[in-house]
Amino acid sequence: MALIPVADDEVATIVTTLEMRTRPPLRPMPVAPLRLVRWQTPTLEAYRMLFTRVGAPWLWFSRLAMDEVRLTETLAEPTRRIFAVTDPRGIEVGLLELDSPNGDVVDITYFALVPELAGKGHGRWLMAQAMALAWAPGVACIRVRTCTLDHPSALSFYRAQGFVATARTIETFPDPRALGLLSADAAPQIPYLASRR
Numbered sequence: 001m002a003l004i005p006v007a008d009d010e011v012a013t014i015v016t017t018l019e020m021r022t023r024p025p026l027r028p029m030p031v032a033p034l035r036l037v038r039w040q041t042p043t044l045e046a047y048r049m050l051f052t053r054v055g056a057p058w059l060w061f062s063r064l065a066m067d068e069v070r071l072t073e074t075l076a077e078p079t080r081r082i083f084a085v086t087d088p089r090g091i092e093v094g095l096l097e098l099d100s101p102n103g104d105v106v107d108i109t110y111f112a113l114v115p116e117l118a119g120k121g122h123g124r125w126l127m128a129q130a131m132a133l134a135w136a137p138g139v140a141c142i143r144v145r146t147c148t149l150d151h152p153s154a155l156s157f158y159r160a161q162g163f164v165a166t167a168r169t170i171e172t173f174p175d176p177r178a179l180g181l182l183s184a185d186a187a188p189q190i191p192y193l194a195s196r197r
Contacts, residue, residue, distance in 0.1 A: 008193035009178040011059060013147040015171050016155060018163035020142040023135045032125035036096065039082040044071055050084060050092045054112035056186040058150050061176030077101075081133065085113060085126060093117060096130055106134040108144040118151065127161050147171065149190060 006012045085094025094113035146154040176182045178194040
């Protein structure tokens with residue numbers, strides 16, 4: 001056993017990859033006052049705003065670090081499907097992103113609701129929507145990744161939905177708060193050591 005130092009301006013996390021290789025039995029769709037809206041070609045501003053709203057509490061930053069050309073290309077990939085979750089007023093309150101670059105494997109790349117909706121059963125509704133979209137003919141596996149920076153219930157939630165953990169890795173990366181990609185007060189549950197300088 002070893003403790004490995006992490007620089008003050010970096011963050012470390014354990015990433016768990018989970019897979020589902022058998023389509024779950026059909027169940028009634030959970031009830032929610034939400035709607036899933038396909039974003040065929042989201043504007044970068046709208047995408048980044050929603051990405052930040054749902055992801056900043058968990059230090060999501062990868063799409064914020066991409067330059068405009070790279071992000072435009074990524075969002076336009078033909079294997080990628082992007083959905084906004086909207087509330088009854090039409091306000092975007094969640095993000096679902098699916099990618100299937102290999103055809104028979106679908107990655108749930110992003111899956112999140114704004115923190116205010118946590119613990120109200122809306123995650124089960126969103127997962128049911130994701131499963132209905134992902135399990136298309138020819139799909140053999142649905143994959144999702146979560147990490148120790150995500151919501152504390154994320155791993156157990158995915159397992160309860162039928163996903164099985166298949167791999168763990170350790171990831172370190174520059175703290176997006178130190179890079180100015182997220183505000184210094186984002187994700188207060190994750191120590192921001194670079195602020196001590």
